[in-house]
Amino acid sequence: MDSIQVGDFKFRLDLSKPLYEQVLQHIRQAIARGDVQLGTKLPSVRDLAQQLKLNPNTVMRAYQELDRDHLTETRRGQGTFITSNSETVEQVKKALAREAVIAFVSSMKNLGIDRSTTESFLKEVTWHE
Amino acid sequence: MDSIQVGDFKFRLDLSKPLYEQVLQHIRQAIARGDVQLGTKLPSVRDLAQQLKLNPNTVMRAYQELDRDHLTETRRGQGTFITSNSETVEQVKKALAREAVIAFVSSMKNLGIDRSTTESFLKEVTWHE
DNA sequence: TTAAGTGTCATATTTGATATAATACACTTA
DNA sequence: TAAGTGTATTATATCAAATATGACACTTAA
Numbered sequence: 352m353d354s355i356q357v358g359d360f361k362f363r364l365d366l367s368k369p370l371y372e373q374v375l376q377h378i379r380q381a382i383a384r385g386d387v388q389l390g391t392k393l394p395s396v397r398d399l400a401q402q403l404k405l406n407p408n409t410v411m412r413a414y415q416e417l418d419r420d421h422l423t424e425t426r427r428g429q430g431t432f433i434t435s436n437s438e439t440v441e442q443v444k445k446a447l448a449r450e451a452v453i454a455f456v457s458s459m460k461n462l463g464i465d466r467s468t469t470e471s472f473l474k475e476v477t478w479h480e
Numbered sequence: 481m482d483s484i485q486v487g488d489f490k491f492r493l494d495l496s497k498p499l500y501e502q503v504l505q506h507i508r509q510a511i512a513r514g515d516v517q518l519g520t521k522l523p524s525v526r527d528l529a530q531q532l533k534l535n536p537n538t539v540m541r542a543y544q545e546l547d548r549d550h551l552t553e554t555r556r557g558q559g560t561f562i563t564s565n566s567e568t569v570e571q572v573k574k575a576l577a578r579e580a581v582i583a584f585v586s587s588m589k590n591l592g593i594d595r596s597t598t599e600s601f602l603k604e605v606t607w608h609e
Numbered sequence: 610t611t612a613a614g615t616g617t618c619a620t621a622t623t624t625g626a627t628a629t630a631a632t633a634c635a636c637t638t639a
Numbered sequence: 640t641a642a643g644t645g646t647a648t649t650a651t652a653t654c655a656a657a658t659a660t661g662a663c664a665c666t667t668a669a
Binding site: 380472 | 505509512513514515573576577578580581582583584585587588589590591592593594595598599601602605607609
């Protein structure tokens with residue numbers, strides 16, 4: 352259990368990818384899953400940085416990308432808040448799902464694996480929700 | 481069409497990932513797909529490097545990883561040859577497919593998307609072989 | 610008004626993986 | 640022997656990521 356709980360969010364960081372990207376993904380997924388209430392405030396840049404032992408700039412980069420996707424809104428002097436627009440969340444969620452599907456299908460096709468075989472592979476996976 | 485044909489292999493390199501990794505993937509996928517005959521010789525390290533305008537060390541790194549997976553065998557002074565063991569190829573192919581499936585399922589679960597919804601997404605994809 | 614907490618910006622520096630450059634060595638084959 | 644193989648070594652260059660540090664503008668509550 353090398354994951355860190357900060358507010359409503361759980362983070363598990365490693366060296367496989369850029370840290371700012373991992374922070375971004377964790378928060379984005381929490382929002383997409385509905386693990387956090389819409390409209391609530393994210394931890395402050397400095398807070399999160401301190402708790403994750405990261406540089407504030409690294410956290411800020413993640414927050415700015417969330418803003419770009421309109422998953423968050425930043426109010427100067429107040430903080431960064433999760434959007435209250437559930438439709439935006441739904442759109443982003445679908446977009447991310449689509450990306451994942453495209454990447455997956457591409458991988459399988461690159462291996463020369465056809466549709467039905469891919470579906471078979473998928474059926475073999477035990478799916479703990 | 482910014483892809484380069486070298487022997488039986490087609491390469492399309494970009495800046496999204498390490499070059500040695502892309503070279504590795506292209507060759508690995510060609511073998512897995514059965515696009516190249518088992519037992520045949522890969523382009524020499526120097527040849528491939530020259531044609532792809534890469535450093536020989538970069539190509540060598542890709543070749544060494546292929547060797548590690550036993551997809552190729554290197555004979556000193558002769559070159560690097562694709563394995564003749566079709567079972568090995570089949571194993572690697574399955575392993576790569578499994579990896580892709582695992583990663584995909586993980587992504588979908590991280591988004592809070594269940595199995596049946598995932599299957600629906602998959603059905604929406606047009607699958608040109 | 611003030612102080613603390615917010616996001617933001619700018620600049621410089623460090624770090625680590627990637628890639629290149631240039632040689633050299635050992636082996637095989639024609 | 641010469642040309643073609645893979646391999647190893649050392650040095651250097653490059654670039655994105657991450658850090659360090661300090662400053663600024665705004666909001667809120669004391």
